[in-house]
Structures are given as C-alpha cells and as structure tokens.
Amino acid sequence: MRRAALTRRTALRAGSAMVRRTGLRRAPAVRSRPRQTGPSQDTKLAAIARDGQCVVGLLCHDHPAPELVPNHRVNRGMGGSSDPAVNQVESIIMVCRLDNGWLEDHPERAYAAGWKVRRGVDPGRVPVRYPDGFRWLLDGRGGRSLADGGSSVVEMALLVAFAAALTLAVGGLLDLVLSAATAGR
Numbered sequence: 189m190r191r192a193a194l195t196r197r198t199a200l201r202a203g204s205a206m207v208r209r210t211g212l213r214r215a216p217a218v219r220s221r222p223r224q225t226g227p228s229q230d231t232k233l234a235a236i237a238r239d240g241q242c243v244v245g246l247l248c249h250d251h252p253a254p255e256l257v258p259n260h261r262v263n264r265g266m267g268g269s270s271d272p273a274v275n276q277v278e279s280i281i282m283v284c285r286l287d288n289g290w291l292e293d294h295p296e297r298a299y300a301a302g303w304k305v306r307r308g309v310d311p312g313r314v315p316v317r318y319p320d321g322f323r324w325l326l327d328g329r330g331g332r333s334l335a336d337g338g339s340s341v342v343e344m345a346l347l348v349a350f351a352a353a354l355t356l357a358v359g360g361l362l363d364l365v366l367s368a369a370t371a372g373r
C-alpha cells in the first residue's frame with residue numbers, strides 16, 4: 189500500500205534559546221576498574237618491609253635507590269585473575285622497573301630463580317633467590333626464612349667431617365691388616 193509522503197504543514201519555529209539555570213556539576217568519578225586486580229596497600233607495604241630492595245638486582249645494582257614496583261610471581265594472565273592467592277604477600281616480590289621488564293623477557297631464568305612461579309604451584313613452597321645469593325622461602329605473614337643456604341653449610345661440614353673420619357678409619361684398618369699380614373710371616 190502506498191502512503192503519501194509526510195509533509196510539514198507548519199513552518200519551523202525557532203524556540204527560545206536554552207538557558208542553563210544550574211551551574212555545571214562535576215559528575216562523580218566512575219571507577220574504571222570494576223575490581224581490584226593488584227595487591228592491597230597493606231600487602232605492598234609488607235612486601236617492601238620484607239624485601240627492602242629489588243629482589244632481582246640484575247640491572248639496578250648501579251642505581252642507588254631504584255623505584256620498586258610489586259611483581260606478581262604468578263602471572264595473572266589476560267584480564268587478571270580471580271584467584272586471591274596471586275595477591276598474597278608470598279606471591280609478591282618488590283623489583284625495580286628495569287628488572288621487572290627483564291623478568292617478562294626471561295621467563296625461564298625467572299622460574300629457575302623463583303622470581304616467577306608457574307600457575308598451580310604454591311609460591312610459599314618455591315624458594316626465591318635474593319641478591320645476597322641465598323634462596324629464601326616467603327611466608328604468608330610477610331616474613332622469609334632461608335630455604336637451604338644455612339642448612340647446606342652445616343650439612344657440608346658434617347659430610348667433610350664424616351669423610352675425614354672414614355679416611356682415618358680405613359687407614360687404621362689397612363694398617364691393622366698390613367701389620368697382621370707382616371706378623372703372620
């Protein structure tokens with residue numbers, strides 16, 4: 189069915205100019221991030237207190253006081269992670285911006301040093317190499333303890349002592365056997 193085209197029958201009228209009667213109001217700030225994806229301020233402060241320096245310490249050792257940023261040992265992947273464990277203090281190490289970039293470019297070395305942890309692995313069970321050369325286990329209270337550095341020194345000393353005692357014992361036994369053989373002639 190054909191319809192007649194709509195035609196305007198009245199002239200366009202200019203209305204009265206719009207006048208603003210209220211002042212411009214600043215709209216309330218809208219949070220661009222719907223959820224928190226980084227560590228809490230408390231966690232960050234605990235990590236700073238624990239580490240006190242860049243944990244990686246490769247590119248920044250010439251810089252007296254590099255700016256530190258929290259590094260997630262477990263990569264969050266695209267769009268963050270809903271797993272709250274990624275933001276716990278043992279999952280965060282403080283690193284300088286230089287080494288933070290380096291970590292992303294050298295994942296294998298980062299995993300080997302415990303600076304990064306594969307997904308599904310408990311970061312509290314993976315020792316972290318610090319610039320002091322020792323490996324430390326991070327706990328959930330913002331503390332750290334030597335993973336193997338202290339005990340391996342003790343174990344090595346015990347091993348050396350045991351080897352020395354064994355050498356003496358074997359030597360003494362040989363002497364005994366030799367003297368017995370000589371006496372038997």
Ligand SMILES: [Zn+2]
Binds near residue numbers: 247284286288
């Ligand atoms: Zn650094």
